[in-house]
Amino acid sequence: MTVNGSVALVTGGNRGLGDRFVRALLEAGASKVYAAARDPRKVTVEGAIPIALDITDPAAVRAAAEQAPDVTLLINNAGTSLGSPVLKGDPDTFRKEFDTHVFGTLDVTRAFAPVLARNGGGAILNVLSVLSWLSVPDIAAYCAAKSAAWSITNALRLELAGQGTQVSALHVGYMDTDMAAAVDAPKTDPAEVARLALEGIDKGLYEIIADDVSRQVKGGLSAGVEVLYPQLAH
Template identity: 70%
Template sequence: MKINGSIALVSGGNRGIGEQFVKALLDRGAAKVYAAARDPRKVTVPGAVPLRLDITDPESVRAAAEQAGDVTLLVNNAGITTGASLLDGPREDYRREFDTHVLGTLEMGRAFAPVLARNGGGGILTVLSVLSWATMPGAAAYSAAKSAQWSLTNAWRIALAGQGTQVTGLHVGYVDTDMSAAVDAPKSAPADVVRIALDGFEAGLPEVLADPLSESVKAALALPPAA
């Protein structure tokens, strides 16, 4: 799918990777880019169309789909991390993670699949994580939710193939955003991640690995579990 001339919606489009998606899509010739956020007043990218959206609220998702009925490209970017651990992470934090990454992605797909179908098929790009494949006890809630979101992304790819909708999953390690500010590890620049993601999407790839860490972890999935 070509980005030039497309009409895109980016969830979580007010900061971090989402804001970079909004900027890059406009730079690549998207005819319109909805920058969706719980507080649209925080959208500051010139030329973007602010849109109120809370992906954990089905009514908010349905309202956004009605307002943005011309969308041909959906970027599922909105996400959180609670830092909930395996042994003592609060149950409510696990619920928040799944409400956002799993049920939120489900609601977005259900609301926008008919929109994309009416507009010729279009595409969906979902921001996943290297922690879709590898987990750490200290980030168990996030890892579990991202694993489920990866599974859901694969299901959408199959379900929407008949209407001509391209579905691409983006896997990435640490990115230099507010979400990973407390992490002391090498980080990718958000603009670089977005460039790689959009290049892969335009090439029709079902999966994009944005950094060496994602590439190495994906390759390791073929090894015995003990490895």
């Protein structure tokens, strides 16, 4: 899969990382870029094709697949970050996080997988997080949803390999976007993340690690719970 000459669709393409993906795709030579958003009027990138899409609305997902039958690269970027703790959090918040990151992303992938197959296989990039691998109690709903999305991504790799569809996952920590505006911590430039992700797609990488914190956490997965959560060390 090469980004140059591809026909791409980016969910959540109106702001933050999604906006940077749209810009990076055009700069990398994508022949067409659909920028999908719940309100397509908020897509501001010149040269992009705005398309209405709420990924939690199955009818809207089906309509988007019909409107973009030439897609060869799907970037599942749309997300929420509602912040809900594991014990006292609102159950509806957990459901909303899963409706977006898990069920919504899966619905979009199911709708576009046949499109990709008809167009030669293509590729899918799922925007995950370092929190696919690490849980933070105060935002446990988000972490759990991203972890589930990681598991589904692994399954999709296997299931879509037969039709020649490359499935990649992007893992990254805090980025300098509206979603993380209230966070007082080092943040990565989303434009750089988008650039690295597209390079990873061109290289055929299954996992694209965009920052040091994600590399460190991934390295700790095999080292035991006490390494990832030092507060539990005896």
